[in-house]
Amino acid sequence: MKHHLVCCLTLCSLLLCACGRSDTGAPQATTAPATSAGIEWFEGGVSEAFALAKERDQPLFLYWGAVWCPPCNQLRSTVFRDPAFVEMTRAFVAVYLDGDSEGAQRWGEHFGAAGYPTLIVFGPQGEERTRLTSGMALERYPQALQAALEQNESIAAVLARGLEEPQSLTDDHWQLLARTAWDADDGRLLGQEDRANTLSTLAQHCPATSQPHCRRLKLLSSIASLDQESPPTTIENLQQILADPQLTHDNLSELQYHAVELSRSAPADVRAILYARLQTLAERSFADTRLPLKARMLGTRLHMDLRRDENGQLPQDDADLQALVRARAAWADEAATTPAERQSLIYNAAWYLHEVGLSDAAVELLQAELGNAVAPYYYMSYLASIEKARNNATRALGWSARAWQLATGPATRTQWGTQHVLNLIELAPDQIDTIETVANQLLDGVAQSQDGYYQRTRTRMQRLHDTLAQWSQDKPKREAAASRLRQRIAALCAQSATDCSALTGAQ
Numbered sequence: 001m002k003h004h005l006v007c008c009l010t011l012c013s014l015l016l017c018a019c020g021r022s023d024t025g026a027p028q029a030t031t032a033p034a035t036s037a038g039i040e041w042f043e044g045g046v047s048e049a050f051a052l053a054k055e056r057d058q059p060l061f062l063y064w065g066a067v068w069c070p071p072c073n074q075l076r077s078t079v080f081r082d083p084a085f086v087e088m089t090r091a092f093v094a095v096y097l098d099g100d101s102e103g104a105q106r107w108g109e110h111f112g113a114a115g116y117p118t119l120i121v122f123g124p125q126g127e128e129r130t131r132l133t134s135g136m137a138l139e140r141y142p143q144a145l146q147a148a149l150e151q152n153e154s155i156a157a158v159l160a161r162g163l164e165e166p167q168s169l170t171d172d173h174w175q176l177l178a179r180t181a182w183d184a185d186d187g188r189l190l191g192q193e194d195r196a197n198t199l200s201t202l203a204q205h206c207p208a209t210s211q212p213h214c215r216r217l218k219l220l221s222s223i224a225s226l227d228q229e230s231p232p233t234t235i236e237n238l239q240q241i242l243a244d245p246q247l248t249h250d251n252l253s254e255l256q257y258h259a260v261e262l263s264r265s266a267p268a269d270v271r272a273i274l275y276a277r278l279q280t281l282a283e284r285s286f287a288d289t290r291l292p293l294k295a296r297m298l299g300t301r302l303h304m305d306l307r308r309d310e311n312g313q314l315p316q317d318d319a320d321l322q323a324l325v326r327a328r329a330a331w332a333d334e335a336a337t338t339p340a341e342r343q344s345l346i347y348n349a350a351w352y353l354h355e356v357g358l359s360d361a362a363v364e365l366l367q368a369e370l371g372n373a374v375a376p377y378y379y380m381s382y383l384a385s386i387e388k389a390r391n392n393a394t395r396a397l398g399w400s401a402r403a404w405q406l407a408t409g410p411a412t413r414t415q416w417g418t419q420h421v422l423n424l425i426e427l428a429p430d431q432i433d434t435i436e437t438v439a440n441q442l443l444d445g446v447a448q449s450q451d452g453y454y455q456r457t458r459t460r461m462q463r464l465h466d467t468l469a470q471w472s473q474d475k476p477k478r479e480a481a482a483s484r485l486r487q488r489i490a491a492l493c494a495q496s497a498t499d500c501s502a503l504t505g506a507q
Contacts, residue, residue, distance in 0.1 A: 068375030100409025108455035112186035135253030168204035196225035316357035
């Protein structure tokens, strides 16, 4: 583990040194989000922002997001409008990097920012101090910025001390470790396999004087190891959190998404008690008008998860559950009034309707949203998914094609275009000429992009490459088209500075 941390520190140092200079051809453009009034976003490029932070001896706050992204719109409609948070950002060089701006995906690769949104705090010298999760309680965001402002070490250094010299850490250090979004750095510090064990070790080292942070670290460790057999301490920790209103509030997002699944490993009598508490939590979170709309709506998810059978399936004929979801969807439709609120909420409402067997209502809600949506193509892609689930290939491909046609920005167009090709391969696998023609149009766009083959674009090209291999397997008529397309993907990769070893199957 120690060797792993040293490697990460060296890697991060090498990567971040580049941020302080403006290299020839380095991606520079950023665009301030119109919905983030109040935050004084830096108007120049990323390299310039890091240079300014160093010159001023000032930390830097980086937000990497996209116009269509629901969690990004949730941040814009809540956190980025919170006066306390806005005021805290005055102490930072604040940078918004839109995922579709020139060079953004290359920067995403550089920072290990895989998903939208990614929130990173850097020190004046470019050292990473923390990554913020997008699921914190609203009041925790300015507190997290304050803690990062006062922290003079990199998060890698604090992590190393937490594992090797835990007695040297203060309560603020433990709070930083507990609040860092460890799953948002592409596995750079902990690695995908090490995360659960490392967080568990931190929880064990965490002192009793920092108990709330210890509980959270243990919860995060349990979530990271959901695919493994849960130890008894998982259930004990969950019980302790649910018994404490403040701990429940501070970990609400994690509980709403994962508590039911965590509870399933408990003995039947204990599980029944936990389910009862979660039922109460679902009602209370929805009724709590102090919470953001999204946090209230997620109470519906808890209700649904509690109704899933042992195979994780929801009943499609539960009249009471359907009535509840209808009511919550109608509430979301009325309560979300701004474009950002609607982009962050309506998708959830439609998804819940579809999940409980009310697909017609989901389609109606989504279609009604298309005319005024921030990103209508986002809803069109989900309409395609619903029609696919209903075995209506023609409608599914129609929505999928429209979504790609209307998508804007190079990274976004690649994402939606890739999905359309994947849908064609799945739903119309023998339309070889159409698949090759559409895929070539998609690859033409990737080739013309300044970002080329980086980060989110890279992961989608990898998926397309692998899917083409499966599509052509033992199918001679498809093999030639698949080979040509895979060669193009490999060539795009070869022109970038990324590792192309995963494309070993290219012909």
